[in-house]
Amino acid sequence: MLRIGLTGGIAAGKSVVAGRLAELGAVLVDADVLARTAVEPGSEGLAAVVSAFGPEILAADGALDRPALGSLVFADASARERLNAIVHPLVRAAAAALIGGAPADAVVVEDIPLLVETGQAARFHLVVVVDAPDALRIHRMVDRRGMARSDAERRIAAQASREERLRAADAVLVNDRGVDELLTATDGLWRTRIVPFRDNLAGVRPADAAAARPTAGLEGTSGLAARIRGKLDAVLPPGCSVDADAAPDGVDDDVAHAALHVTVPRSGDPGAASDAVAGAGFPRAGHAPDRGRTTPITLHRAADPALDVSVTVGAASA
Numbered sequence: 001m002l003r004i005g006l007t008g009g010i011a012a013g014k015s016v017v018a019g020r021l022a023e024l025g026a027v028l029v030d031a032d033v034l035a036r037t038a039v040e041p042g043s044e045g046l047a048a049v050v051s052a053f054g055p056e057i058l059a060a061d062g063a064l065d066r067p068a069l070g071s072l073v074f075a076d077a078s079a080r081e082r083l084n085a086i087v088h089p090l091v092r093a094a095a096a097a098l099i100g101g102a103p104a105d106a107v108v109v110e111d112i113p114l115l116v117e118t119g120q121a122a123r124f125h126l127v128v129v130v131d132a133p134d135a136l137r138i139h140r141m142v143d144r145r146g147m148a149r150s151d152a153e154r155r156i157a158a159q160a161s162r163e164e165r166l167r168a169a170d171a172v173l174v175n176d177r178g179v180d181e182l183l184t185a186t187d188g189l190w191r192t193r194i195v196p197f198r199d200n201l202a203g204v205r206p207a208d209a210a211a212a213r214p215t216a217g218l219e220g221t222s223g224l225a226a227r228i229r230g231k232l233d234a235v236l237p238p239g240c241s242v243d244a245d246a247a248p249d250g251v252d253d254d255v256a257h258a259a260l261h262v263t264v265p266r267s268g269d270p271g272a273a274s275d276a277v278a279g280a281g282f283p284r285a286g287h288a289p290d291r292g293r294t295t296p297i298t299l300h301r302a303a304d305p306a307l308d309v310s311v312t313v314g315a316a317s318a
Contacts (some may be wrong), residue, residue, distance in 0.1 A: 007115035008130030013175035170218025206301035
């Protein structure tokens, strides 16, 4: 199963991309839909929100008054934290149930507006960020949604910055032109990168190192080694450490090339660590040179066809 985290700032165009990915065959888990369900009338979630913020956030019919709650939480960081502490666990539980029912070879896209803010990037094989300049997003909110400019600016300020989202991005879809261009970019990402990535994971094999590498979504990304380290740290058994190797001669970009080494403690299980690396999107590719060690070194390579990433796994030296 290929797990994709989809995010983007308000009015960036994330919903357009989510809809297209679902049309192309992805299993879509929409956090906004799940969040609305979590606070429907009669739910435990709504009761908890009323307890935290008072009955004034209810409409006359007993449903949640979303504009009233939105005005409150977007103006108060502590209020947002209280709301998130109530809603996010409910959303994650509902998402887990949907994902558990998906086929083993599915592409599962979790549409999460606050993916970066809630520190979830490391749990996905691929984080896709839909990006647009802040000024353009403000214009869209004012012109298309009838929102006051000051309100639009507050909502943008309440979310992660563009720079923070881009640091977490494995792929970027830029939406600074029109819907047709965004859909075309989404189709290209799906065809040249997502589908081969899924197929490689299902076949438990790395991407073909001899094939031409797609570039879809790479522009705008950086810090590849740090992102891979985060993905590995999230799944490795306790006590393992991850270090980035020096770049090969002539390779100095941190967009598509990275080499990392996982050191397993002497009391640990290298096989379990290797399994975790494979599950994170880096299937086994044989054995690496022993690097002067007396224990075997397992080589893993990226299943993502756009990346030239190697990960070696070995036990700590005596």
